[in-house]
Amino acid sequence: MDLFADQNHTLEAIPIEDGELYFMSRLPLAQDPATVMQRLVEETPWRAESITLYGKSMLQPRLSAWHGEPEARYTYSGTTFEPQPFTPLQREIRQAVEIATGRRFNSVLLNYYRNEQDSMGFHSDDERELGRNPAIASVSFGEARTFILKHKKLPKTVKIALGDGSLLLMAGALQHHWRHGINKEKTPRGPRISLTFRNIVIL
Numbered sequence: 001m002d003l004f005a006d007q008n009h010t011l012e013a014i015p016i017e018d019g020e021l022y023f024m025s026r027l028p029l030a031q032d033p034a035t036v037m038q039r040l041v042e043e044t045p046w047r048a049e050s051i052t053l054y055g056k057s058m059l060q061p062r063l064s065a066w067h068g069e070p071e072a073r074y075t076y077s078g079t080t081f082e083p084q085p086f087t088p089l090q091r092e093i094r095q096a097v098e099i100a101t102g103r104r105f106n107s108v109l110l111n112y113y114r115n116e117q118d119s120m121g122f123h124s125d126d127e128r129e130l131g132r133n134p135a136i137a138s139v140s141f142g143e144a145r146t147f148i149l150k151h152k153k154l155p156k157t158v159k160i161a162l163g164d165g166s167l168l169l170m171a172g173a174l175q176h177h178w179r180h181g182i183n184k185e186k187t188p189r190g191p192r193i194s195l196t197f198r199n200i201v202i203l
């Protein structure tokens with residue numbers, strides 16, 4: 001009997017100060033990660049969103065989509081944004097994430113990193129509609145990319161390789177004290193998709 005057969009299905013705490021971080025190398029799902037990846041590529045209404053940097057409008061270096069329950073709307077600069085409804089596959093993944101983490105989520109922001117040129121700038125997920133100490137669970141498919149956390153005040157950096165089918169949970173005070181992001185890579189990378197589950201509270 002292999003006592004450690006399900007070792008990669010346990011949510012392990014990653015020691016970190018000023019916040020909570022947990023990792024599971026393989027979230028249990030009914031389909032294998034390659035099938036899920038393929039379906040996410042095909043079934044998601046991907047959008048190229050623009051951002052304004054130094055007064056110039058440009059496209060974000062990745063594609064994205066936002067899905068959730070109808071109540072997970074939020075208002076930003078006077079405009080109310082409504083999520084697209086969850087797809088059946090997204091509901092399946094959400095259920096697995098809720099079982100693995102013991103937390104509830106009503107929306108998901110999906111990111112599609114097409115190749116090594118795509119990235120995510122450093123930020124904290126600290127919007128008011130996420131509540132005071134938000135739990136954010138991200139599930140990764142496809143090529144592994146390095147998730148980097150940088151402490152806002154201390155000279156500390158934490159790097160985690162987010163591989164195919166893995167789950168990362170950020171919780172506690174983490175968003176108050178750390179920024180996170182994903183850098184471009186210098187060598188070729190295949191596509192990666194992350195689903196970042198959040199719980200949007202009515203303000």
Ligand SMILES: O=C(O)CCC(=O)C(=O)O
Binds near residue numbers: 111125162
């Ligand atoms: O793709 C990732 O793992 C990071 C995504 C992220 O930080 C976000 O969507 O806020």
Ligand SMILES: [Fe+2]
Binds near residue numbers: 123124125180
């Ligand atoms: Fe984030």
